[in-house]
Amino acid sequence: MEVDRPDGSRGPWHDALLPKQLWREATALRNACYIFVGALSMMRDSEVREITKGSVVEHFSTPAVKSTKAKLDAGLPVKHWWIIEPVTRAIELAERLSQHPELAFASVPGRDPETLFSSKDVIQDFVDHVNRHRNTTGLDEIPSQHITPHMFRRTMAMLTRDFPGSEIAVGMQLKHAITRALANRTTGGYMEPASSWARHLDNAVAERKFQRVKELFAADSRGETIGFGPGADRMREAFAAVREKAADLRATGKAQRGDIRVEHDLLRRTRFSVRFGKLNHCTMNDDPIGAKCLEEAVVPEGHRGPLLDRCQPSRCANSIIGPEHLPIWTAERTSLNRLRADPKLPTNRRVLLDTQLGEVNLMLKKAGQ
Incomplete structure (x- = not known):
């Protein structure tokens, strides 16, 4: 594999x-796997070092890693840490490299x-190795500075403390670490043994x-107010069109008066799409025009709709902020102003x-806030 070098050459x-x-x-x-797991799992150094081969499991239907909680606990209980898919790959790669009969690292x-090995030496050796051969x-x-395993966990803890409303913090700070649990469920290899499960799930979600x-x-x-922003305006227009069509059907005798199912049937047939979220709603259909999340993005093959982990709710015309979202964003503004x-900042x-x-x-x- 050829790479671009700092001196402008390629080789x-x-x-x-x-x-x-x-x-x-x-x-x-x-060493890179160890640093990556420590940085993005919030596990203690001792817990990372105690990960054994085959410890990546599912815990409440979510990828997790089992490790021994040793600090201040004589019973040495097993603890599950929910992890993202890249951390899973890092642990599995460390397992393949490990010559120890049990330990992953x-x-x-x-x-x-x-x-x-010494955890501190691992970090310094990795920094030295990268800087020594970067030409x-x-x-x-990598800037030369004092780095310890505890600093990774401390950094994540500070983000959690300093950014009330962790979903906003994740969206702003750790977009690269966000994964969707059902992202690959429609691939042929995954659906083949249990395609009915995906159909039932899709029906339930719909x-x-x-x-x-x-x-x-x-x-x-x-x-009542159902939301704010251009997306909310389009939603209100779609709802008004449904009510107007239902009134026409009743006026011509094609629908029974007073039956709300007329509107509901029309709602099912409308092409208007809403993806509900805890911070905002997205009204994007399959048309990518105007979607900020798709600007300069690499869209996975076969993907349709928005890339939710790249959502820019404040700048996208497809975004709706509903009344239920206002307390979250208001609290976030108060927290940021306090910080x-x-x-001494x-x-x-x-x-x-x-x-x-x-x-x-x-x-x-x-x-209007």
Whole structure:
């Protein structure tokens, strides 16, 4: 594989993979897996080190890893950590590299299976390895600084503490870590042994979504506010068209007067689509025009609809902020203002908070807040 190098040249990522060089690269790969798992799982260093082979499981139908909780607990209970799919791959790769009969993170091929390592040394060795060979590999330089395993968990804990409304924090800070649990359920290999499960699931989801659409239709018919923004305007227009069509059917005797099922049947046949969310709703149909989430995005083959993990609710014409969303966004604005009031706040942190506050204010402006 060829890479672009810092000096502007292009060439292979490694000069030669003789046994010694291969061992070094395998060690660096093991170290990268350890850092990645520690950074994105919020597991303690001891818990990462105690992960055994075959520990990736499903816990309440969600990918998780089993590990031993050793700190301040003499009973050494097993704890489940929910993880994202990239962390799953990192653990599985570490297992394949590990020469230890049980541990996932241990010595790599070329060393004794019982040889262990220091967690601090792993991090520093990885930084040194990347920086030493970046002229060949083309990787970006990693700033030289003191890094410990605890700092990864501390960083994630600070994000959780400093960003009330964790869904907003995830959307703004960790988009690359968001996965959808059902993203691959329609692939042939997955559906083949149990295609009926996917059909039943789709039917159940569709019925629940339609029930919510009927609730919005009823609220709009009563003159209540159902949402704010251009997407909400289109929704109201669609609902008005349904009521007008139903009135025409009744006026011509083609529908029974007083039967709400006329409107509901028309709602089922309308092409208007709503994807409900906890922070906003999306009114995008299959037409990608105007969808901010699809701008400059690599759309997976066969994917239809929005890329929800790239949602920009404050800037997209398809976004609806409903009355139920307002308390969340209002609380987020209050929290951000409180954080900004700290006179000791670093400049770069203040800039980040200002950016996020601007997005929240844009969202609330749609609702006249």
